[in-house]
Every structure is written in C-alpha cells, then in structure tokens.
Amino acid sequence: MPGKAPSNRTKRYRCCWAKDKKLYDAAGAWKKELCNWKRQVAAHPDENIPQPSMRKFSQVHSVNRSTLARHLNDTCATKTDSSQRKQKLSPEEEDVLVHTIIENAHRGFPLTHDRVARIANEILKARTGAGDHVGKTWVDRFIDRHEDELHTYWSRHLPGNRAVNPTNVRRWEDIIEEEVVVPGIRPEDMYGMDETHMPPEFAQMRRVIAGRGKNLQYEQGGSSRETITVLITICADGSTLRPNVIFKAKRYAPEWFEANVADAT
Numbered sequence: 001m002p003g004k005a006p007s008n009r010t011k012r013y014r015c016c017w018a019k020d021k022k023l024y025d026a027a028g029a030w031k032k033e034l035c036n037w038k039r040q041v042a043a044h045p046d047e048n049i050p051q052p053s054m055r056k057f058s059q060v061h062s063v064n065r066s067t068l069a070r071h072l073n074d075t076c077a078t079k080t081d082s083s084q085r086k087q088k089l090s091p092e093e094e095d096v097l098v099h100t101i102i103e104n105a106h107r108g109f110p111l112t113h114d115r116v117a118r119i120a121n122e123i124l125k126a127r128t129g130a131g132d133h134v135g136k137t138w139v140d141r142f143i144d145r146h147e148d149e150l151h152t153y154w155s156r157h158l159p160g161n162r163a164v165n166p167t168n169v170r171r172w173e174d175i176i177e178e179e180v181v182v183p184g185i186r187p188e189d190m191y192g193m194d195e196t197h198m199p200p201e202f203a204q205m206r207r208v209i210a211g212r213g214k215n216l217q218y219e220q221g222g223s224s225r226e227t228i229t230v231l232i233t234i235c236a237d238g239s240t241l242r243p244n245v246i247f248k249a250k251r252y253a254p255e256w257f258e259a260n261v262a263d264a265t
Contacts, residue, residue, distance in 0.1 A: 010144045026061040113139045187236035197227040
C-alpha cells in the first residue's frame, strides 16, 4: 500500500539536507586529502609534492569552491546550521522531545499535537524563564524535521487481549526495573489512584415491581447527567486509604453517609 505523499515542506527539508550532506562530505574528504598531502611532504621533504587543488576537488564533489572554502574557514554556515540557530528548541532539546514522544508511544500513551506543543513550551519556560511559546505550525515542522523517527497516526483503543502479550509484559517489566527497582523505591511509598463515576440511585437500573405482562418497566427520571465521583487509592504493599466520594451540591447532606459501609470520606 503506498504511503502518504511528502509535503512541499518535507521536500524542501530533504533537498536542504541533501545539499548540506554533500557539503559536509566534501569538507571531510578535503581535510583528509590535505592531511595526506602534509604527511607526504613531511615524509619526503626533498620532493616537490604539489598541493591538492581545491577547485578541482570541488568540481569532483559537485560543490561550489567558494562555499566549501568559507565552510572550512567557519565563515559560512550550512542551511541546516543556520536554521537550527533560529529554532525555538536547541537540537539537544529536540532530541529529548523525540525520545519522550517515542517512549510514551511505546507505553501505549501516544502524545497529541497539543500535548507535544505544551511540552515544548515547558522546555522553553524552564530554559528562558519567559513566556515564550511555539507557534501553531511548530509541531508539524518539528515532525518534518524528524521524519526519519516520527510519524502521525490515527490512534485506536487497544483491546485487553492484545495489550497483554509477551512483548508488552517484558516492556512493562523493564519500566518497573528502571523506574522502581533501580532507584530503590519502597512498596509503601507507591500509591495508585483511580476514579469512577456513577449516577445517583434514582438514575440507576434497579429491580422494581409492576403489573404482569411487560417485558420492560420504564421509570420517570430527570434529564440531568449528574454523577457521583468515587476516588479509590491503593498502596503497593496491599493497604488502602479510605475512599473519597464527591457529590455535586452546595450543602452537605447527612443522609449521604447514613449507610457508609466503606467508611468513605
């Protein structure tokens, strides 16, 4: 199945990278050529060994001689280097962000464009301390710059029978080893919390009594979608905290906890 056609911006990036790579390769080859010439001159001081011609060398490598000379003298930056100086994040910071994106995707929590932009803004704020932020199209350009490592997808929820497989289990064990075992975090210092929402009693399906001859008995109820939130906290050593129940109300109603069998707060 053919892939997505590259955008014009991606094509420009590829063209720029190809030209810069050619210049980098030519500069490295010229330094090696010059080093070999100096070595030959030192080994045979009596011989008249001609110095390599940069003009001919640049013609062989299909680069401009003046551009190559300025690049060797550090007076001419490549387009890639020039663009990196104008970027919001440094190359090192972008590498960290790429690693973060890939790690989150491996763990089953891929980042959205908005989340990536927020992380980039947090990095900027930590470095500059100012209110600088990335632009609306920064994430798209960031993906184009790292197209060899990043790609966009439509996410789908992973069924449980596919999530629990040997590969993911080993990955999870590696994360536990890296984040818990090696730092020496104790079980009594680790807690997991989850929340659930449930409708009030009058909005739930319940067993009722009515006249015979029906398949279903409807019950009047409001159109409100109000729910009660329950927070459960469990420690890794097996102990638990008292559940927290959150009602939507302006005043406390004592009857809420008349039958508080879970000793919730």
